[in-house]
Amino acid sequence: MREHSELNNPVGNVDAYDKVGSLATNIADGFTLVAVGDLIVSRALTRYQHAGFDQLVRILHDADVTFGNMETSIFDIRRFDGSPQAEYGGAYHVSSPELGPDLKEMGFNILSYANNHTFDWGVEGMRETCRALEQNGIVYAGVGENQSQAGSARFLETPRGRVALVSFASTFTPMSRACDPAGEGPGRPGLNTLRLKEEIAVPLAMLDNLRAVRDALPNFNSVNSDPSPSRVTLAGVTFKTGEQVGYCYQANPSDVANILRNVRRGKQFADFCIATNHGHEPGNWCQQPPDYEQAFAHKLIDAGADAYIVHGPHQLRGIEIYKGKPILYSVGNFIMDDLRTPVGADMFEEHGRDPRIHTDAEVSVEEMAKQEETELGFSDPIFYESIIVVSRFEHNQLAELRLYPIDLGHSKRFANRGIPSLAAPEKAKSILARLKKLSRPFGTEIAIENNVGIIKR
Known part of the structure; x- marks a missing residue:
């Protein structure tokens, strides 16, 4: 394990730091973390024979920790007491209640839930989703009844160590930001944010x-x-x-201080800590992280994070290894099975469609076309090419990253598009070649063996 002096101790006083607890990694050998990107999924997938999906599920199940970003709400629309919000994250994502147990069946045991879609259906949708995850034993972080709850680490117990997760979003709808009580004013439910x-x-x-x-x-x-x-x-x-x-970009100093403190606190109560951000900056068209993020990522690692995982841009960005810790500047998409119903009247109006004439699918296609006119839109194949990252640790150090290229089926019909499988050899080579190029500026070299990317410590 590293000496305290190597950690750029954020407590500032070594004696106080020693009394509170070490920020060093403390996991059993062979500890593995699987990280994937956005989960935009509206239905259960494991019960059907989607070609190649079972191979991915085996990879997810083989890890101690399987992480993804929960970018939808889970509830039964027929019994839902809330409503689609006037301010939403670009689309109204909603999933049926069967998704809760299905995520567990896929192998997910820890999820981030702070993103621009958290409040598509208001605080009622957030609470229903939290209940669905809790009922299925899935740990989540990034939301709460006030800012203190939303910003706090949540914990997952595994045979090889206790894992903390601190989740926040730099891309979010303004009305969804949580706040703490002040004087006689009550706190506000919402998500943990990093204002830029x-x-x-x-x-x-x-x-x-x-x-x-x-x-x-x-x-x-x-x-x-x-x-x-x-x-x-x-x-x-x-x-x-x-x-x-x-x-x-300039990150809000108060938000940065709160996030770093919660990372430090999370690590003090755990053996391994994940920090994760949902951010689209500067836009989905961009393959490089925003200018503030590398320095901020290093601060997170220095504060005790053992991995920093970014999602949001819907496409891959580079990988950096800093002080032996993985920084994934975007893991792209994992599932884009966005058969959302209903989409909400505001989306029909925005795209010039009439719910008495047009269908939800036609609105979705119109949304893609509109984005294609203004930026690299979701109809581009690049958004349907991603990776599964498997990090393995030995002697409390990162030993290896394995990068499995996946294909979300861009060429398939709308009802079948967005469900991942391992990429065919030629596409796998293309995905890994792009990731190699994006990672090289961070000093990261990726070897390719049998169409799998490998980064060794």
């Missing part, structure tokens, strides 16, 4: 042009102008000087 301030970097000449546009607008009040000559706010967007055009 977004700015756009542009060369100086562009900034001068933007300032000229801003100053020429009617009713411009010079009192509200940006005090810095290196920034211009126009139509609610802040631009700043930079060498090239791009998105820049």
